Amino acid sequence: MLLIALIFAAAAAVWFLILMRLGGLLAGCVAIVLCGSCLGHPFFHVSILTLDRLLWAVIVAWYGMERWQRWKQGQAGPAWTRVDLWMLAFLGVLSYSTMTHDWHYDGSQPMSRLLFLYLMPAGLYWIVRHSPVSPPAARSIHACFAAFGLYLAGTACAEVLGIHAVIFPRYIVASDFTEFLGRGRGPFLNPSANGIYLGTGLACCLTFFTAWPRAQRASVSLPKLDRISVFALAGAGFITLGGGATLTRCVWLGIFASLLLIMWSHLPRRQSLGTTILIGALGCLVVVASWNHLVAFKRDKNVSVADMKESAKLRPMLAAVAWQIFRDHPLSGVGYGQYKQADQRYIAQRNIAMPLDKVRPYHQHNVLLSLLTETGLAGTIPFIALLLVWSRTAWRVWHCPGLATHLRHTALVFAVCLVNYLANGMFQDVALIPMVNTILFVEAALLMSVAQQARAIEEIASPVDTVFNLVRPLLNARMAQRT
Structure with missing residues (x-):
């Protein structure tokens, strides 16, 4: 079995290298996101x-070799921004906090959480962050995540309807x-x-609905533009249906907020605020009117309505523990x-008038709050x-004149x-779920x-380049002595 697994892994690595050769580092990173989502630990390990x-190890090694070759040729390393310093500080605190406590626990x-939930996604962040993104590349990435959203929506609907024969991978419905x-x-x-992935796929799907009608390309006929827009809108509707099939209130909240945000960003300025507030108010009225049903309804096969109502009462208790x-x-x-x-x-402790024993397993x-307590x-x-800072940068890029759609x-x-x-x-520590921080x-x-390409963010001197510039004369002198 181990030999078969190694052969399979080697074949996957070869095809992955071919993909990167054709599509570059961006294609490799997108492939890792999709592979980790569908073919992760439950599928094969x-x-x-x-x-x-x-x-991930293959693409990091590839990126490292590219950077090493460029450094030997005297080329400057990737430009840094203050956001990179915040990222470095955050990862540094996590690493220090892990290493100075009992990281052998459980x-x-x-240590596993640090490596697989933060450092590995941060490695992909660094590679994508310093890879140039062209309009065709952005369009291809959006198409991949839109297609993945459609797959997730279809799988979610099949799970709820009990159509298990069409579900892949099979572990999704395994007992x-x-x-x-x-x-x-x-x-x-x-x-x-x-x-979270459905919401991202929804946005990617709607980028084609909003981008193509405005492209005005002479090489594309108007009926084709209309057809693409209709397919994109239908796909977005199907992904929204898949979000409903999760039977999870926070997912519904995220999908609803996503639709509001997308609508607000594309409406004329005079209409956007009023329309968004009106639809948001209507949504709040629907929530208030159906509150009793939202708090307790049958979802899981192995969880009763009473258990669900009880689970809603746990969060104030968990918040009280976090505060202490x-x-x-x-x-x-x-x-x-x-x-x-x-x-x-x-x-x-018994100084809080809550049955805190109920949250002992959670x-x-x-x-x-999870990050704050730890x-x-x-x-x-x-x-x-x-x-x-990411949100502010998104605002600047969205309002950047002359940038490709x-x-x-x-x-x-x-x-x-x-x-x-x-x-x-x-409502859940989603950072504990594999692949969530990755997306x-x-x-x-x-x-x-994109922001760096559009000059929408300020660059700073690279600490890595500063160190390399200090070390390079020493290395050159040592190499000269050897020759």
Whole structure:
């Protein structure tokens, strides 16, 4: 079995190299996102080695060799921005917090989380961030994620309807993974992660509906433009239906907010604010009118309506535990990946009028509270700063005059991805789900690459180049002595 797995992995690596040879580093990074989503750990693994992790090592080695060749030729390294410093600070805090605490806890889970949930996505971020993005490349990436969104929507609908014969990979409906069984959890085995990718696919699909009618290309006939727009709109509707099939309220919130954001960004300025407020108010009225049903309805096959109603009461208790931990460890937290070691002492306290024993088996259900309890303000502030700077950059790119339409749409797709990340992250620590940080970081990297090309963000001196410039004379002198 191991020999077959190694042969399969080697063949995948060869085809991956061919793909990168044809499409470059961007194509390789997109392939890793899609591969890790569908063919990740539940599909195939040998110990901690999975197919996407193997491909990640290949693309990092490829990128490293390219940079080494350019450095030997005296070419400057990639330009840095202040956003890169925030990213470096955030990853530095996470790494320090992990290494200075018991990272062997629970089978080295803290170290695994650091490597696979943050450092690997950050590696893809760095590669995409410093890869030039052309309009055809942006269009191709949007098409890939739109097609992936359609696949996820079809899978989610098939899960809810019980049409298991058409579902691939088969582990999605396997009895070995019973959590969230019965709703559209997709290849991630989690409806919230599925919803984040569905929201991103929805935005990518609608980029074709909004871009092609405005392209006005003489080589494309008007009927074809109309046909593409209709297909894009139909695809967006199907993805929205797939979001509904997740039977998850935070996913619905993210999809609804995504549609509002897309509509607001394309309406004329005089109409956008009023129309968005009106539709948002109508949505709030619908939520209020159906609140009792939203709080308790049958979703999972193995969870009753009473259990669902009880689960909604857990989040205030988890927030209370997080507040107690933050009061005692405001700056550095209890250590990354150490929440389940630290929370037991606070749950045992009886100074809070809540049945905290009910949350004993659970992790934090909020991505920011989870980060705050484990890394304190030292880790939470850089992460929030990253999200804010990325959002400001998206605003600048979207309003950048003269920029190609599909390049501008990288800003909108990132904004929708972030909206879905936060909408689901308010009710679940989505950062613990594999491939969720990956899609956020890759979309942010595409945005930053476009922003740097459009001069929408200020560059700074590269710390790496500064070090290399100091080291290069020493290396040259040593090589001269050898010759």
